Amino acid sequence: MTTDEREIRQTLAQALVSLAERDERIVVLDADLMSCHATKCFKERFPERFFNVGIAEQNMIGVAAGMATMGKIPFAYSFAPFATRRCYDQIFISVAYSGLNVKIIGSEPGVAAEANGGTHMPFEDMAIMRAIPKMVCFEPTDAAMMEKALPQIADYPTAVYVRMFRKKAAKIYDESLEFELGKAITLKDDGKDVTLIASGIMVERALQAADILAEQGIGARVVNMHTWKPIDVEAVKESAEKTGAIVTCENHNIYGGLGGAVAEVAARECPVPMETVGINDEFGQVGKNAYLSEVYHITTADIVNAAKKAISRK
Amino acid sequence: MDASQSQSLTVKARQLRDDAIQTIGTFGVGHIGGVLSVMDALTVIFYSKANIDPKNPRKQDRDRVIMSKGHAGPAMYVVLADLGYFPKEWLKTLNKNGTNLPSHCDMQKTPGIDMTAGSLGQGLSVAVGMAMAAKLDKNPATIYCIIGDGEAQEGQIWEASMLAGSRKLDNLVVMLDYNKMQLDGKVSDINDIYPVVDKWKSFGFYVQEIDGHDIEAISDAIDNAKGSGRANMIVLNTVKGKGASFAEAAANCHSMTITEDMWRKETGRYDV
Incomplete structure (x- = not known):
């Protein structure tokens, strides 16, 4: 699998500039992390529509909500823990409960926080955001997906949380990608034994796991569940019906995360054996992505093992 | 403001107080407490200053009024009902099942409410965002935001004040309802916010301190605020x-x- 030629953060920033050229409602806010989010291009093109509010995330969300009441579509950026956990009540009350249309970009999800360590390593961001009524929770897989998602995010009538890997991701898609928020993408549909439902950096690992399983005579479907909420119920049902076993793959705590979201649907609609590859109720720590993935058991090998276990439980 | 206008606003404030006592009493x-302490300020804003249209x-170019101390919702409701944003009959539904008038302000339920509030400290950040957006759009709106003194214990008030002062948001008029009491007792005993004038001055605000029940003083302070060139704080010493x-x-x-006997006796309204 190849690495993307574009960083997701640069792709989003440039796409925001393009969108802002034709939609004057677009404004960008940051809490002193402009350099980390490559939003300088937006600031240079639209200096009056870029607001670095300083290191005050709670205030940033309130300011964004105030701008939304005036008709703006604000995109508010921070590292994922500070864009969600740090200002959760502000997102809950000033944005969601107030029915305001603010887009929240949280970067460096899960083990991607690497050297910033446990304080910056959100394994719970999607869980807490998913608990906010009507909040859309989206995790792009690569630059092409981020680019195609942006106009949909801007057009979506409610608040959206984007859990964004900042750098060059594994390239899964190219410019021909067409997709909808809330509609999962089936990447591999020929397996009959198990479906791997993955998101973010785990999509690449799920595809690799499917190849390894195929070599061992096990057929695995792979579904990219990029939108955790609203979750694609039909895609979960289809997975259960076609393969009779599901493994979820997430760079996030399995409590309240993608595993939880899929299990909620499966238990209600189509109970089948399920395994959840993800962080098992741990805090983060410093380390490289590859090292941390071993420590927290979210590697390709972990997915392979989980798939076999799920199949054995049929 | 001339004497006759001041007199008529004083009468209006008394009527609105009676409406509030009756509404909560019902x-x-x-x-x-916090509903009645802000009533004179709301009267001046809504009946003599704000560019609004019920x-x-x-x-889009209306002035905004954010009741950041959201528990004073009923103060807003009696004003909005009186101005015709919704039927006065609604006041009888306060906090009842299915009402459009919840105890804390809700912009999705109540016509004329510009922002939801209830989790203290959040309204001021929203007001700052409104003021920044208004400047971006060259929208002439003035953004009024009323905060409580207990509310000023919330850190977000100071995050928002720092940004407002730093950006010289002269279209923002913040009012502190300085009644010196919070739920559990005296503000000064619990976590003192004094000296409020010095605090907001140091945050870059143009600060005025007045008797929050003096109609003319409130009117003058709002007029002064509009030419200040800075974010504005009006400290309302209230009861x-x-x-x-x-x-x-x-x-x-x-x-x-508040029993029926209490509100009828206080308002002299025995025939409603």
């Missing part, structure tokens, strides 16, 4: 429960039970 319990409550004898006499009137 439900039986509520945040009467028939077009969402017009919690002002204008309801039972509330003023209570040891703490943040929230209290």
Whole structure:
């Protein structure tokens, strides 16, 4: 699998500039992390529509909500823990409960926080955001997906949380990608034994796991569940019906995360054996992505093992 | 403001206080103290200063009024009902099942409410965002935001104040309802916010301190604020429960039970 030629953060920033050229409602806010989010291009093109509010995330969300009441579509950026956990009540009350249309970009999800360590390593961001009524929770897989998602995010009538890997991701898609928020993408549909439902950096690992399983005579479907909420119920049902076993793959705590979201649907609609590859109720720590993935058991090998276990439980 | 206008606003404020006492009394319990302490400021804002249109409550260039101390919702409701944003009959539904008038302000339920509030400290950040967006759009709106003194213990108030002062948001008029009492007792005993004038001055605000029950002083302070070139703070020295004898006499009137006998006696309204 190849690495993307574009960083997701640069792709989003440039796409925001393009969108802002034709939609004057677009404004960008940051809490002193402009350099980390490559939003300088937006600031240079639209200096009056870029607001670095300083290191005050709670205030940033309130300011964004105030701008939304005036008709703006604000995109508010921070590292994922500070864009969600740090200002959760502000997102809950000033944005969601107030029915305001603010887009929240949280970067460096899960083990991607690497050297910033446990304080910056959100394994719970999607869980807490998913608990906010009507909040859309989206995790792009690569630059092409981020680019195609942006106009949909801007057009979506409610608040959206984007859990964004900042750098060059594994390239899964190219410019021909067409997709909808809330509609999962089936990447591999020929397996009959198990479906791997993955998101973010785990999509690449799920595809690799499917190849390894195929070599061992096990057929695995792979579904990219990029939108955790609203979750694609039909895609979960289809997975259960076609393969009779599901493994979820997430760079996030399995409590309240993608595993939880899929299990909620499966238990209600189509109970089948399920395994959840993800962080098992741990805090983060410093380390490289590859090292941390071993420590927290979210590697390709972990997915392979989980798939076999799920199949054995049929 | 001439004497006759001042006199008519004083009469209006008394009527609105009676409406609030009756409204909360009809439900039986509520945040009467902080509702009555801001009534004179709301009267001046809504009846002599704000560019608003009850028939077009969402017009883009209107002035905004954010009741950040959201528990004073009923103070807003009696004003909005009186101005015709919704039927006065609605006041009888306060806090009842299915109402459009919840105890804390809700912009999705109540016509004329510009922002939801209830989790303290959040309204000021929203007001700052409105003021910044208004400047971006060259929208002439003035953004009024009323915060409580207990609310000023929230850190977000100071995050928002820092940004407002730093950006010289002269279209922002913040009012501090300085009634010196919070739910559990005296602000000065619990976590003192004094000296408020010095604090907001040091944050870059143009600060005025006035008697929050003096109609003319409130009017003058708002006029002064509009030419200040800075974010504005008007410290309203107020009395919690002002204008309801039972509330003023209570040891703490943040929230209290109000019987039918109490509200009828206080308002002299025996025929409604």
